[in-house]
Amino acid sequence: MSATVYALIGFTAWALCLLIFMEVVRTYLVVTGRIPANGFSPDNAGLSPFMQRLARAHANCIEGLPIFGSLMALAIMTSRVSITDPLAYWFLAARIAQSVVHLTSTSATAVKVRFSAFAVQMAIGAYWAAALLVS
Secondary structure, three states: OOHHHHHHHHHHHHHHHHHHHHHHHHHHHHHOOOOOOOOOOOOOOOOOHHHHHHHHHHHHHHHHHHHHHHHHHHHHHOOOHHHHHHHHHHHHHHHHHHHHHHHHOOOHHHHHHHHHHHHHHHHHHHHHHHHHHHO
16 A cells, blocks of 8 residues: 555544544543533533643544545545655654644644644645646
């Protein structure tokens, strides 16, 4: 399999891991009686700041998956992974880095690092889109 295939699987699996982690914590909160089963909001409002960041990190992945995932899928489906492969792992690393920083801190420095990781993803995505259009 190509780097693009692995990066797409990795991106999807990362979003799934964040979701599973969030749902494990939510299940624990329900089972221990701390929160009623119908007491959660999509953004985890009313829960710890970490849980709110986790919900947002997961949402960031879900928001980006159709855009970046479709570029990778298009490259795979049209046999043009030679365009996406060289930056596929860099893209995935930037995506994971953005989430990890989001989960660990909201300091000004962390927000700058998180945005930088997102900017890397946007630049790679823009390059992929342009290269796929002209090839």
